[in-house]
Amino acid sequence: MISMRSVQKHFGDLHVLRDIDLEVPTGQVVIVLGPSGSGKSTLCRTINRLEPIDSGTIAIDGTELPAEGRALAALRADVGMVFQSFNLFAHKTILENVMLGPVKVRKKGKSEAKQRAMELLERVGIANQADKYPAQLSGGQQQRVAIARALAMNPKVMLFDEPTSALDPEMVSEVLEVMISLAKEGMTMLVVTHEMGFARRAGNRVLFMDDGLIVEDTDPDSFFTAPKTDRAKDFLGKIL
Numbered sequence: 590m591i592s593m594r595s596v597q598k599h600f601g602d603l604h605v606l607r608d609i610d611l612e613v614p615t616g617q618v619v620i621v622l623g624p625s626g627s628g629k630s631t632l633c634r635t636i637n638r639l640e641p642i643d644s645g646t647i648a649i650d651g652t653e654l655p656a657e658g659r660a661l662a663a664l665r666a667d668v669g670m671v672f673q674s675f676n677l678f679a680h681k682t683i684l685e686n687v688m689l690g691p692v693k694v695r696k697k698g699k700s701e702a703k704q705r706a707m708e709l710l711e712r713v714g715i716a717n718q719a720d721k722y723p724a725q726l727s728g729g730q731q732q733r734v735a736i737a738r739a740l741a742m743n744p745k746v747m748l749f750d751e752p753t754s755a756l757d758p759e760m761v762s763e764v765l766e767v768m769i770s771l772a773k774e775g776m777t778m779l780v781v782t783h784e785m786g787f788a789r790r791a792g793n794r795v796l797f798m799d800d801g802l803i804v805e806d807t808d809p810d811s812f813f814t815a816p817k818t819d820r821a822k823d824f825l826g827k828i829l
């Protein structure tokens with residue numbers, strides 16, 4: 590579902606992704622771990638070309654992403670992304686936030702988009718807040734809306750970049766529960782997170798990044814019980 594081949598990315602002199610090769614099969618839930626600055630966010634952002642790459646190829650469901658243009662917009666819509674900051678449109682209601690992409694990008698009719706948006710808000714447990722504005726919701730609720738908004742595009746892949754890092758502790762689990770249910774339904778997911786309980790429960794695979802490289806690629810149990818590299822041991826020692 591995601592295929593990256595020999596992907597290179599620099600920011601000026603900084604080599605942020607070093608020859609990344611990654612194949613993610615359909616339905617796999619990949620947890621991305623690594624110290625701050627190791628390239629986790631950049632990896633996510635290149636997958637839907639929020640960041641251009643220097644060289645290499647990235648394909649979603651067998652179709653290579655072009656560098657720009659209309660074809661890119663269409664393919665990018667197949668990749669949902671949820672960030673640490675919820676990035677909802679402040680001047681639009683919750684319902685409008687979820688309807689916007691399907692209407693503008695997928696060219697859906699308003700009544701169809703509304704019906705689907707309400708189903709998704711129901712699913713993330715926010716349907717009763719549909720007419721409120723983002724600022725009237727808690728952080729956990731806003732992040733669940735952000736997930737519903739991404740799902741409204743019927744993405745083939747969902748990318749999560751530290752989706753619970755900005756939340757108060759008591760709101761973390763309500764967001765993780767939504768992600769766990771998505772994972773159970775077979776969504777292909779790449780999740781940057783420091784939530785180790787979630788990683789062990791929902792993840793099928795762990796990538797450990799350091800300095801622009803994927804230095805470990807294994808199953809969660811092996812990673813947490815027997816990390817191979819000193820860098821991963823050091824990292825786990827600091828967070829566990």
Ligand code: ADP
Nearest residue numbers: 600603605623624625626627628629630631632
């Ligand atoms: P992580 O998400 O693992 O913390 P990032 O992918 O955000 O790491 O960043 C990797 C490296 O690239 C860091 O050194 C960061 O400072 C740098 N970086 C990220 N985005 C930019 C940018 N837009 N311009 C310049 N440097 C950047």
Ligand code: MG
Nearest residue numbers: 629630631750
């Ligand atoms: Mg990051």
